[in-house]
Amino acid sequence: MKSILKSGVLAAAAIVLSASIVAPAFARDLTVVSWGGNYQDAQRNIYFKPFSEKLGKPVLDEAWDGGIGVIQSKVKAGAPNWDAVQVEAEELALGCADGLYEKIDWDKMGGKDKFLDSAVNDCGVGAIVWSTAIAYDGDKLKEGPTSWADFWNVEKFPGKRSLRKGPKYTLEFALLADGVSKDEIYDVLGTEEGIARAFKKLDELKPNIVWWESGAQPLQFLASGEVAMASAYNGRITGINRSEGKNFKVVFPGSIYAVDSWVVLKDAENKDAAQDFIAFASLPENQAKLPEFVAYGLPNKEAAAKVPAEFAKDLPTDPANMTDSISLNVDFWIDNAETLTARFNAWLAQ
């Protein structure tokens, strides 16, 4: 009996041991993580698949919904299962300060001067310039809203509204609706009175707001007629117009734009391949294909110059769209995101 047990234990140990020796043969393929939806579909066609062919190996792709905690838990656990990740500007700033990302090899990327200043960072390479803007269905609203004041005006434009659940963007939009000029938004928001003013303005609209959490939701709400207008990512709006023949409109004045960047997670298994991938996705000839599918601005200056005029007019980086839009203040949000989110949740629950 005992010898049976002993041989059993030995056999089990042998299996475990051989599995751990064989494991490196099943090394994980390069894993790229982005924001899902029609944006990632486009990326898959123009970046992931061609790079996989060039590499001669599969490239895996996953989608995520953001959150520095997700990245932190992956890096701190050791051997993260993602390599290249597209992150928002705050996640870039927070993660870079906290040592969660590899340093970017800018020579590989073709040099810093090839990119917009806001797209250059020690830990990240700008991937897109994107906007959060008012969207509405042009087939349902012949005369649409032109400002956040209109967004707040439920008498002139009856129906529900949809905003991203969270203080970021929401507080800025409330102040714009309350008549604060675009250059003073963050000065006002930096004071206690300014924050109270923004929440007070939100109180007005509160009964009519349907909150969204993932980028596809506002489009769904607009398509089903659940809401009359919504804040949404501009690229997705243009994307759904082209793919599903919708007539959704984007209101660029009062929109807030930000840069999303590619980062490589610290000590990721395929960190070199990830840098190669980012370099590939930043090549002008590859990047210039993106606006045909989703209307996001391009941080590579050469790529931006190659975009045909018919697509360029829909981009947040187009001069006409840029004039009355606002650049997201990343420093403000990395300082205040936690306290303002707690306050926002308290306000929501009241």
Place this chain on the structure above:
Amino acid sequence: MSAASSRTGRSLLLLAPLLLFLIGFFVWPLFSMMSQAVSDPAVLKLLPRSAEVLADWDRKSPPSAAMQTALMEDLKAVDDDQALGDMVRRLNSARSGFRTLMGKTTGALDDTTNPPADLVSIDKRWEKPEFWLAIADALSPYTDRNLLAAVDFGRNAAGEIEHLPPDQSVNSVILARTFWIAGLVTFFCALIGFPYAIIAASLDGWKRDLMLGAVLLPLWTSLLVRTAAWFILLQEKGLINDLLLTLGIINSPLALIFNRTGVIIAMTHVLLPFMVLPIYSVLITIPKNLMPAAASLGAPPLRAFLRVLLPLSLRGVASGGLLVFISAIGYYITPALIGGPGDQMISSIIAFYATGSANWGMAGALGMVLLVATLVLYSVYARLSSEEPGRR
């Protein structure tokens, strides 16, 4: 070695997978979550010199030169970015502004050609006692601030515990709401699940299989899919409203989504199997001749049910209720997709701290409060159910 001890050894070996599983996936995560909530080493670890100097500070006057020098020395000695990140996150959570302040300060300290004289010359904010107070309060290895904040309390500048203003923290409201929603869902599950189980248990053959299949099939479908399906059914221009409007039963669409009604409907459906199955398994053990026996003794059907079937099946209802309730308090996806802002449950707040802001101490503290509240409820339940035989 005696035969008895080798038998014990062997049985322990057989139990080993279970024990390892329990330790690895239950005891250890629970323990580390709880210790996250109260331990607070991030700042003390990196600022030993400042800790010494700050012990003599009166907590209100502007920072002395010694305090600034000590902090500068400490910051220059840090070589681990991730540890620095933990410290900055901890400080920024106590006092907004530390993120940019520390970024600017460490950047200036790295500049060796032009070293700054003191911290105030790097950034004026270092003059303010509030920032130093945040550091001073973070220098003990254990803290109660997460646990206090989880129930809407905090310490003021003098170190006394006080209630946080209602526009800053409403965890207790959300916690109470979580239990209320879970209670309602449990009630509706019992209301639907009990008769359902009785009918299923009274049938046999394919009819019983059909009824059980109808309960089990949703259980095998992903939670997200079921919730998304409810979204399609309940929305303003969804199937239910369209049907009722075409039939002329209602004139304007019912508000079924983004409110409590929708959350209760969807959660009741999702959790119904956990009510039906325990009740069903109790019911099939009850001899079928008890009800006819009661009737033959002159009891009308209602009385027979109340005096015979109900007491015998109560055990199933209680365990079903407990299963449904405990599953319901942890719900996240369904309230997030179907509910309005007034229906968010405590798990959405925990998720924000865990993934959104990487404040695991706060996430752990909220989890601990939820765990304690659940254990209290469970002990009440255990006492009630153990008293039952005595009452009869």
